[in-house]
Amino acid sequence: MNILEVQDVVSGYGSMEVLHGVSITVEQGKVVTLLGPNGAGKTTLLRTIFGLVKPTKGKIFYKGDDITGIPPQEMARIGLCYVPQEENIFPTLTVQENLEMGAFIRKDDYTDRMEEIFSFFPDLTDRRKSRAGDLSGGMRQMLAIGRALMLNPEVLLLDEPSTGLAPVLVDHIFERIKFLNEQGVTILLVEQNAQALSTADKAYIMEGGEKKAEGPAKELMANEEIGKHYLGR
Amino acid sequence: MIELTIYGIVLGSIIALGSMGLTLIWGITDLFNCAHGDQMTVGAYSAFIFTSLFAHLNILQTKVGPFSFNWGIVVAFIPAILISIMLAVAIDRWVYQPLRRAGVHSITGFIASIGVAWALRGVVYIIWGADFHFYNQGLRPTIVFQSGIKFRVDEIFIVIVSWLSVLFVYLFLNRTRTGKALRALADNQSLALVSGINVERMLIWAWSVAGLLIAVAGILYGIETQLRPEMGWIFLLPLFAAVILGGQGSITGALIGGLVMGIAQQVSTAWLAPSYKPAVAFIIMILVLIFRPQGILGRRSR
Numbered sequence: 259m260n261i262l263e264v265q266d267v268v269s270g271y272g273s274m275e276v277l278h279g280v281s282i283t284v285e286q287g288k289v290v291t292l293l294g295p296n297g298a299g300k301t302t303l304l305r306t307i308f309g310l311v312k313p314t315k316g317k318i319f320y321k322g323d324d325i326t327g328i329p330p331q332e333m334a335r336i337g338l339c340y341v342p343q344e345e346n347i348f349p350t351l352t353v354q355e356n357l358e359m360g361a362f363i364r365k366d367d368y369t370d371r372m373e374e375i376f377s378f379f380p381d382l383t384d385r386r387k388s389r390a391g392d393l394s395g396g397m398r399q400m401l402a403i404g405r406a407l408m409l410n411p412e413v414l415l416l417d418e419p420s421t422g423l424a425p426v427l428v429d430h431i432f433e434r435i436k437f438l439n440e441q442g443v444t445i446l447l448v449e450q451n452a453q454a455l456s457t458a459d460k461a462y463i464m465e466g467g468e469k470k471a472e473g474p475a476k477e478l479m480a481n482e483e484i485g486k487h488y489l490g491r
Numbered sequence: 492m493i494e495l496t497i498y499g500i501v502l503g504s505i506i507a508l509g510s511m512g513l514t515l516i517w518g519i520t521d522l523f524n525c526a527h528g529d530q531m532t533v534g535a536y537s538a539f540i541f542t543s544l545f546a547h548l549n550i551l552q553t554k555v556g557p558f559s560f561n562w563g564i565v566v567a568f569i570p571a572i573l574i575s576i577m578l579a580v581a582i583d584r585w586v587y588q589p590l591r592r593a594g595v596h597s598i599t600g601f602i603a604s605i606g607v608a609w610a611l612r613g614v615v616y617i618i619w620g621a622d623f624h625f626y627n628q629g630l631r632p633t634i635v636f637q638s639g640i641k642f643r644v645d646e647i648f649i650v651i652v653s654w655l656s657v658l659f660v661y662l663f664l665n666r667t668r669t670g671k672a673l674r675a676l677a678d679n680q681s682l683a684l685v686s687g688i689n690v691e692r693m694l695i696w697a698w699s700v701a702g703l704l705i706a707v708a709g710i711l712y713g714i715e716t717q718l719r720p721e722m723g724w725i726f727l728l729p730l731f732a733a734v735i736l737g738g739q740g741s742i743t744g745a746l747i748g749g750l751v752m753g754i755a756q757q758v759s760t761a762w763l764a765p766s767y768k769p770a771v772a773f774i775i776m777i778l779v780l781i782f783r784p785q786g787i788l789g790r791r792s793r
Binding site: 310331347348351358359360438 | 573668671672675677678679681682683684685686687688720741
């Protein structure tokens with residue numbers, strides 16, 4: 259089943275069109291990755307799906323319902339959560355308070371969920387009371403993902419979680435993403451790092467606001483032309 | 492010197508109350524609210540309405556312990572705070588919110604707030620005139636220590652009430668869900684939006700906190716000195732300096748900034764004529780900003 263479907267979306271900022279008609283589908287329970295260089299429109303696509311940018315054309319479906327133009331605070335309610343690439347934590351709040359803010363719209367008791375997230379990212383447990391702004395880059399990414407997970411999302415939109423991280427931490431983040439996926443969370447992952455393909459089931463390659471290639475991640479990895487052209491091999 | 496420091500702490504506590512609300516609003520909306528000083532004047536005069544009323548009805552006229560004022564002013568805090576909160580929320584709803592919706596630059600809001608400031612002061616002039624007013628007539632008792640240090644008994648009350656208010660706001664911001672969301676909003680507005688925090692609803696809370704603090708500041712300043720229509724407008728300068736010193740959006744910074752401003756201004760009068768006080772405050776502000784452009788506890792530029 260396609261949990262998320264983007265049909266011919268045209269979108270951008272003001273008079274600047276960034277996406278020139280992009281379609282993607284995300285199957286429930288899978289990891290789908292959007293690869294491409296800077297300026298390819300990957301982030302804009304995520305922001306458009308999440309309602310932060312309004313598409314001028316095209317439609318977005320979630321579980322078969324048209325969600326085009328729904329404001330972001332509603333997205334969290336229906337089961338979509340978004341982790342921006344930068345400024346994705348509240349720096350002067352503590353780690354625990356960041357997670358509480360992730361659960362802001364929950365009216366029920368979320369302490370169990372918080373403990374669960376601390377168990378996903380054990381490194382954060384000792385830093386509960388630390389200011390989030392004092393965390394290292396890797397821990398910040400984990401906290402950012404943890405914040406989004408507080409609402410038990412069905413689909414997690416992740417924007418370049420590997421940015422600026424040491425290779426060993428990149429491996430760790432991708433391993434955690436895989437783990438979350440095994441817990442049943444569908445993941446749409448934007449990356450410049452081709453390593454993301456090894457975690458993904460399916461991949462799209464984007465450039466200049468258009469889709470250039472798509473297919474099972476393994477096939478794209480094996481494809482020499484794509485490797486040379488887009489993956490820097 | 493010690494006397495000046497004590498008076499500096501008294502003044503600094505009042506400045507801190509005003510600057511905390513100012514920095515909270517500035518941190519969330521990028522609006523530097525120049526009407527904050529005149530909201531303080533309105534807070535002080537709102538309490539005066541009730542103290543006059545109580546005097547007229549001849550109720551609550553017993554003096555409070557060793558202080559110069561009667562129970563009327565203590566009771567008047569409550570309605571004055573409520574008026575101040577309603578005024579703050581109303582100003583935001585009718586002036587700043589339409590500007591935000593129109594997406595204007597923060598400098599436009601800044602200019603608009605100067606307009607609000609003049610309008611509020613105009614109303615105060617119309618109702619009460621330019622004369623000084625006092626909550627209570629009569630002598631203000633002082634305590635003199637053996638060492639010769641003396642200060643007014645009322646100042647103990649001012650410091651206690653200021654710090655209780657600070658504690659109250661601190662607990663609100665750090666212990667309640669709404670308070671934490673306000674801090675989150677000041678920290679990272681787009682992420683707050685992504686987390687489903689309703690910015691406009693939170694702003695009502697922010698303005699309420701600012702309205703509460705500024706009313707308390709106004710009444711305390713009225714007890715310490717006297718009521719006059721310009722009191723808040725002139726007070727805006729040290730508030731401004733304290734907020735800049737503390738760093739945009741930093742509540743703790745505003746608290747420290749307020750105390751620094753109060754103490755520095757008063758202690759400087761040991762060597763300089765009192766009319767130079769504001770200059771001293773601003774020289775300190777400029778010196779701090781040269782070495783720490785983001786303020787004492789401000790966020791580093793992004």
